[in-house]
Structure formats: C-alpha cells, structure tokens
Amino acid sequence: MTDVLTRELSSTHDRVRSSVSSARRYLQSLQREEGWWKGDLDTNVTMDAEDLMLRQFLGITDERITQETARWIRSCQRADGTWAIFYGGPSDLSTTVEAYVALRLAGDPVDAEHLRKAREYILDNGGIESTRVFTRIWLALFGEWSWSELPVLPPEMMLLPDWFPLNIYDWASWARQTVVPLTIVGSHRPTRDLGFSVRELRTGVRPREVESPLSWASVFHGLDSALHRLEKLPLKPLRKVALERAERWILDRQESDGGWGGIQPPWVYSILALHLRGYPLDHPVLRKAIDGLEGFTIRYRTENGWIRKLEACQSPVWDTALAMTALLDAGTPPDDPSLVRAADWILGQEIRVGGDWQVRRPDLTPSGWAFEFANDNYPDTDDTAEVVLGLQRVKHPDPQRVDAAVDRATEWLVGMQSSDGGWGAFDADNTRTLCEKLPFCDFGAVIDPPSADVTAHIVEMLAARGMADSEAAQRGVRWLLDHQEVDGSWFGRWGANHIYGTGAVVPALVACGISPQHEAVRAAVQWLVAHQNADGGWGEDLRSYVDRTWVGRGDSTPSQTAWALLALLAAGERGDAARRGVEWLMATQRPDGGWDEPQFTGTGFPGDFYISYHMYRVVFPLSALGRYLGKR
Template sequence: MNQIKKQIHLLVEKLIQDQKSNGSWSFCFENGPITDSYMILLMITLAKRDSSVMKVLNRIIKMQSSDGSWKLYPDENPGNISATIEACLALLYCGKCAPDDPIMQKAKGFIMKHGGLQKANRLTKILLSLFGHQPWPSIPLLPIECLLLPTSNPYNLFNIVGYARVHLVPLMILAHQKLQIDLPHKNEVDQWLSGIPINVTEEEPLIHRKQIAHHFTHSQIKLEKLALQQGLDFMIKHTEIDGTLYSYTTSTFFMVFALHSLGYPFNHMYIQKAYNGLVTFLFPLDEGIYHLQETSSTVWDTSLLVYTLQQAGLPAEHPTIKKGIQYLLKRQQVKKGDWSIHNPYSQPGGWGFSDINTINPDIDDTSACLRALTPSTYRVQSIYSAWKRGVQWLLFMQNPDGGWPAFEKQTDPIWFRVSPKLRHVLADPSNSDLTGRTLEFLGNFTDQRGLSKPIEHACRWLFQHQQKDGSWYGRWGICYIYGTWAALTGLSAVGYDHTHPQVKKAVAWLSHIQNPDGGWGESCDSDRQQKFIPLGRSTTVQTAWALDALISVTTKPTKKIQAGIKYLLQRLSDPTIDDYPTGAGFAGQFYIRYHAYPFIWPLLTLSHYYQRYS
C-alpha cells in the first residue's frame, strides 16, 4: 500500500502543476493524419502560409509506415488507403514533395496494391472531386431537398445524429453545386495519380429524390433554391463563437468550401474566422511537430481530472479543485440545441466536450462534470443549482429503450437498421458505455441508487446487451474492455455485486483476457471487426479500466487484481510511453490517443484500490 500511496501522491502533484490559470487542463486530443492533411489543403486554398500550420507536415511525414501507407492506428493492417491518399494530397499541393519523390512513389505503390481509389472512403472521394481529380457523382448521396423535410418525416435531417448532420449539410451543398477548386500543383497531383486504378462506381444513394418528391409542391428549381438557403442557415446557426462548425475540424473544412460554392469569397469574414478558429486547435507535440486536433478535449479532460483528484484525496476546498470547478461551471450550457428536437420538455443543463462548445452537450461529459461538482454541492448553493440542472437534463436524455445515447435522444430511426454500417455512422442509439457510465454516476452520486424506474430500465437494457462471452461493446473507447468497465462499474454502483450471474460472467471474461505481464490490451481492430481482438501487449489505460471494473465488484484483492496493480505501478514510471489510441470517434474514422488518459485512469484506479482495500 505504501508504494500505491506514493504513486498517487506523485501523480497528484504533477497534475496540480499542470493546471492552467483558468482552472482547466490542456492535453492533446490526437488522432490520425486526416485533420493535418485537411488543414494543409485549406491553408493552400486560402493562399496562406502559416509557419505553425506548416509544422503539421512534419507529423504527416513522420507517420508514414514502412510499406508506404498512413494508418489510423499503429497496428492497422494493411494501412489505410484514405489516410494515405489524403496525406499525399497535402504533401503534393503544398509543394513539400514531388510526384517522383520516394515517399510518394512508395505511397502510390501501396494504394495500387490494395485496390486503388475505389477502396477509399466516401470523404476521400469527395476530396478528389472537390479538387478536380474526378467528377462528382451524378446522383448525390442525399438529395438537397432533404434539408426541407419536416421533423415528422422519417427521412428528415434531425433523425441523423448531430456530429454526422453537421458534416452532411455542407457535403450535400457541395455535391449539389459540384464545386471544383483548381489549385497550384494540380498538374503534379494528376501526375502522381496517373496509373492508379480509379474505376469509381457510383454508390447507391441513401435516399432517392423520388422517395420524397411527393412531399413538395414547388418547382424543382424553387425547391433547390430553398434547400440551399436552408443549408446555409443551418451552417451559420451551428457555427460557434470561434467560427468553427460545431467545434469540429472536418465539418468546418467542408463548410468553408460549401460557403464558397454559394458565392462567398475566400476572404469573407465567415471563412477567415473559420480558418482562424481551426488554427487554435493546433497542438505542439515535439520540437517542430504540430498536430491539428479534430477538436479540443478540454472540458472532458478537466472534468475527469477534477473528479479523479478528489478521489485521490484532494478536498473540495483545495485551490486546484475550486479553480477547476469554476472553469466547468462557466462551460455548462444554457441554451437549447438540436438535442431538444426529440426532447422538447427538458431544460438545458448539460456540458459539451470541447472548450468552445455551447450547443452540443453530451451524456458522458455531463456525467463527468457532475461527478466533479458533487462534493462541492454541499457548501455552495450555486454549484448545487448547476448540479441539479445537469442531473435533470441527464435523466431526460434516457432513451425509451432504457439506455443512454451519446448526444441526442431517439436518434436511431428504423430505416438505418437495415445497414449496421449506416447505423454506426449516422445514428446515436443507446450504447453500453454511456449507459454504464450514467448508471455509475446515478448510483454513486445521487439519491437514485435504489431501483428507481430509470435505473431499473437501464439495468435491464445493459443485461440484454451483454455479449455471449460476458463482455460489453463500448462505442467511444477501445472497445470491449472499455464497455465492460463502464457496464460493471455502473451495475456495481446500483447494487449488483459479484454474486450476480451476469456480473460473474463479465469478471470471468476480464480475467480470461489478462496478459501474462498482468496488464490488459485491446486493438482498435476490435471496433472494425466488432469482436474482441487482443493487442498483443498491455496498455496502462486499458489495464486501469479492467482493474477498476474488477475492484468495483470484488470485496478482496484477487491474484488477478494484484498482478494488474503490479503492472500498473511499473508502467507509471513514465506514463507518456503509453502511446496507443484507446478512444474511438466518428464511427471508425477516428481512433484517438488522449494524452491525459495515462494520468487519469491509472490514478483513479489506484485511488479506488486504496479506498477499497487499505
């Protein structure tokens, strides 16, 4: 116990020192090369040459694999064709590389070997059309008229989850307008693309125009004009104060080009503000190497750290905690967003993920902030009032099936379910990690621990969605370890212990997949294949999740737990060496290395171990 207590103290002291003057913590939200590539292409399009933005090129080059590919996660095999094409477009268009350079030829060889442009994802094909390297599809994925459908129509835009919706709107505008940008170095890019099999067959649209035509009486020209105006209004309404669209890099990138297709010059205030907003997402990694984050994770990291530090022993009156609480209170959302369309009777009160986020709250950030606030609610009335609003919002966001979504209630229409892939991209169904995390909060931090209707309904949903092997799938972390951790800690918080058959089954699964070194590790391949794929090595983050789950339902430390703790203590001599992405986002398009995670989760797990067994 002395070694555990010492490690807790070391981590706490470091995190206190890392806190910013405004009470937040700033860690990198690091993903693959896609956002770096997009930012370079946007910078070139706007005829800028920012030295800080240019430093993302060093990261792009550094990330190329020995087979010539770029990857979304280290063990992706083979590499990722879309990420490879996008990285090469960035390097060629900015003049950093020439078509005949060895790294370009190696990348080209990889693309040709693995199927050519046809194997790229939809966004990459849109990029190629946008920059004039292939024609736009003759039939769009979604006809522009879909923007005019009322919310009573099953095909309306608000049956699609918000993070997908803010990407689809500018993409629908671009596909309708068929914008093509002619940049310097286009000939070099065409030279590099020559010889790569294209054969791009047009994909079946999600909705055909004839499926919705009977809803309208206007002429086609009038409809298109109205729909384009609706799309423009939507983008402007959903732009944050920093100019970004919903505080996402990728949606902002496409918004810039959608605005231009509607007649806005590249020097227009909207476009310049969007670009400047994205510049604030730059994060320095190493000397001369920057990364353009998809967004910032400031609220998420800060809420987790304020809570974890209190679990580690800091009192609510400690200056670090008080500063963190004040930061979080300023980020509570006070106006209704799209979430209220399917949830009109709830008042605002949630929190979002990023520092600049005023209209897109989510379940996980809200419960994380509420955990952080709870110890302070007894001493400050205003904190209790904020906490109460957040709890009420959280309860109102429960789906009718008993589970919790990530962002928006009842955003899982039946027509998505014919395609699991489509549902994964566009819907926001109840999922195990959000349901488990919400249960853990309600059970441990509110008076809902008894089997109230919301809790009873949620437990039933969790038990129904347990995998046959005893695990649960987690959508926003990697993956079955993450989901099982969330489910077990949630069930434990509302009274289910190690004697329950389904809890025992989950414990047996976690014990079975433990590595010989005492740790746990899971590959991002699990998300792709929808089954548990071992990483082949352990990570501190996933080990902490597995241990925390076992500790929550185990009255005495087992040999399995002791071995995990031993591994964790050995690895914590340098938490930064844990560089494997353990977060997931945007339906398999992003795998995220949260730089805060190797500090947060081991500290929380060691604190829970100490509290339970000391």
C-alpha cells in the first residue's frame, strides 16, 4: 500500500512539474524585449462608446475608427439586446444606453433589430432617466439631457483648504482626477450636435427619491438644489480664480504619455475641460492627449473586419512584478536573463518625484511604483509592495542598485500606512465618507480607505524584508485580524472578491509569524474548503460585491483557484482540497502552457467597474503550482 501511494505521489509530482515547465515557458515567451510584461486589460464597452462620443463632441470623427469600434461594441451585445459590465453578468442600463448611442453614431438605423431589442430593455428599466450620472453627463454634452438636472460640481471646491470637508484631497486619486475637470465642464454646460436624437429612450417618468429626509443624502440633495440656484446668478466672484486653479491643476498633472492618471475617465474629461477653456485641438497639450489615447487601443482582424477597442488602463508594472514572482516560485534561477531584464526595466520605473500623496505625507521621501507606463503623480502601495517582493529575490549584477531602490520603497510604504494600521492604494488616511453622500456619487468608489488585499501585500513584503516584528508590520497584522469577516474570509477590494482577499491575507499572516493553527487562519481554511467547487476549482462571481448570496460562488477560474491554493499552501494544507485544486489547474491548462479565463476577476470599483487582466490566468496558476512543488 505504501509503495502504491508513493508511486501515485511521484506521478502527481511529475505531472505538476511538467505543467509548471510548460507554463513557465509560455510566460517567458510573452516577455517584451525591454524586459516587461503586459497583458490585455478588458473592461466594458462604455470605454469605447465614450471614445466615439468624445470624438463627435470635438469634431474629430474618423470613419475607420467609428466602424471598427462599432464592430467591437456589437460583438459584445448579448442575445437579449443588452450589454453587461462583466462577462456573464446581468444587463446594465447605463452601459446599454451608451452602447446604443455609439451605434447610432456609427450609422446603425434606429429600427435595426439589435437596437430595437436594446431600446426595449432600456425603456423597461426606466429609460435614460434612470441611468447613472456619468451617462447623463455625456447626454447633456449633446443636449439630450438638461445640465440643470445634473448634480452641481462647483469649481469653487478647488479653493477649499485640504483640511476642510469635501476638499479635492478628500476624494480618492482616481475620483479627484475626474472631478476636477468635471467642475470645468459643468460650469460651461456645453452642448454640441449629436446628429440625431435619442428621445426614443425616454420614459417621461423620473425615478423616485427614497432617502430619508434626515439622511446625509437628503441633506446633500438640498445643498445641490441651493447650488443650482447659485449657478443662475449672473455674478460669481470666485468663479474666475477657481476655474484658473482647476485648469492649472490639470495641466500640472498631465503625464508623459499625454494622459492623466493612466486611466480613461480623467483623461477624456481633462481633454474636454481644457478644450472648453479655449485650448485648440492643435495645442501641444491637447494634441499630446488625443494622440496618447491611441496607445491604449487594441486592433485585430476578425471575419467581419477589423475591430478596435480601448483599454481603460494598462498594467505593465503590475504584470511584470507578478510575472517575476511567478517565475521565481516556479523554480527559475534568480539570475535567469529574463528576470534580470525584468528587474532592469522595473528599476527604471521607480518614481522619485512627489505627487498628490504628499498632501497627507508631506515629509516622506518620494519612491514607489505606479501601475502604468506613465503615472508619476500617483505611485501606489500595492504595486510597490509586489515590485519589492519580486526584486529582492532576483540575483541582479548590481545588487547595490537593487538594495537602494528596495530600501527607498520600503521606507515610503511604511510612511504611507494609515493611522488605523492598514494601507490604502494611493493615499494615506483617505477615509472621509462625506464625498460618498453627494448626488454626483452614484457610480464607483470615491474614497481610498485601507483594504485587506493591499494591507496583506505590504505586510507580506515587510516580512520578506525581515521586518515581521516591526511596528508597521504588527499594526498591519492587527488590522487584518480585526477585519476578518464573520465567515472566516476577507473582502477583496481590488480582486474578485473574498477569494482574492483571503488568498492575499493568509500568506501574509503566516509570513509575519502567525501560526497556521491560529484561529483566524483555520477559519479561512475552513471557508475556502467549504467554497471549493465540485470540479476542484474555485470561483466567485462579481455579483458578490452587491449580493452576499454570491460570496464564494461562481464558475471555477484559473486565477481564483490559484488564489485559494496560495492561501491553503501557506496554511500548510496539502490534503484533498489542495490536491483537487492542483488537479483542476492541470486539467484545464492549454497545450501551450497557458489557461483560458473569460471571466473578469479584477476589480476597479466594487459593484460598478470590473476588469479582466489577461496575465492573471498565467501568473497566479504558475505561482500556485510552483509553490505546491516547492512545499512537497
């Protein structure tokens, strides 16, 4: 019996080793000559629809771009005529309205079957009257919605000191970069010709307000009404200086690639704002911004013609850091040329200039890494932690250079710890919730409080640097233990969802000296085992962010299965659950060494905006299988 078991274990080990080798070769084949990795980043078609609307507003439409984009949007329409915000998700009203408008811009006739089906869904679900604020802003730009029926974002908020409630630094970095240009757009209240009307999408019925008259939401609705009355006054003594300050704020934050923050919303709204401030389209700032958008496009040929889609963001630093760790976990020698090239590129991306984070941490020496190719104003703690975790394991020919960068980054990360012991992604102590009560904020997260996944990555990094007993690490551990869910899992802010959070936290706790037998770790293990799918994998549908009946439930995916395995292996689990998870990964691996994953497992804004990172389906399974071999 012992001999049979030994042969079975040896056979499994050989198969896992073969799977790891195949995945490693595949991942290395994706590396760019400069040393970085970047997978495609899929979101939803609002990016593409708004790109066409932006071009219509600016008068720079291009028939090739329009038709290629329209093909992409049509390809994402479901059989019921709607569009969703993630693969397999429910129909989304605002996304469907924006897609409808974009296809009308492309010349699709209003009586076409696919638009008729979309229109029926829109009208059955409240029409454009029930769409989110951002959708109605786009409609207002073309006179299809009244500016007076949109929440007011007065540019005078630029004059509020950073200690005053609702100043721009109370907003999360991504929201701040969007709100500032929108104060300019909203003050101008422009309208341009759409070329048609979408009155057919109106129901004539306004949604009913459900807030209690004693709630903060009701208070801010009252404030918004007062602001609307003030907007009608002919004299606004502070308006001129406020608009000038907003304009300068935007100009000061344009990145080398022409964009703002490396993400689509601030980019397009900053273009609109500066154009409305009188900047011609051939002005160097706007020319650079508009041309830069092309670097975020993906084009490929299909049987129906070329398709063009726009990435909402790009993730080369994140992808490269995760790829380095995956290769190292898979047994790649630390001085392998692919790792040295990656380290060289990463070292060149360190940010040594200040940014908005200095408002809360003015005395901290700049360092860190951003998510994107160009986003020096906004390094983030999550990327920085993952970069350090990878860099410190590489055997680089210039170790002093690596050590210096790692030391700077570590000091910066410790300084970015919030007062409660956790870490947010871009700012420290970005926790004032008043912003969330504004009528404008009906879409997406608008503050950046500490989260379990980010805190865990930084705690794990501190432990890897020999700082597990430091005050910063121990405060982070206490934060993580205090924020464990009652069911034993942890909420995942930047990945789907409790599987991501739990997969990050358990390895961090164990790395910091928490025993695998600790009650928090055992509760997490029990939760993971209880939520393993019958096929051996793990999955969690993104609806878990808004409906707790979906927590831990969903089709098995490579990335989520890997996250669960990373937690189980860190907790010393090598029993049936881990074995079945490993078997699922091997069974679903493609012949080329990669995996398929149509599901979205990344999170932008919980409940509203989700991401499919194409690299996730490779790097995380490789790390999990590599660690499984390493712990055998």
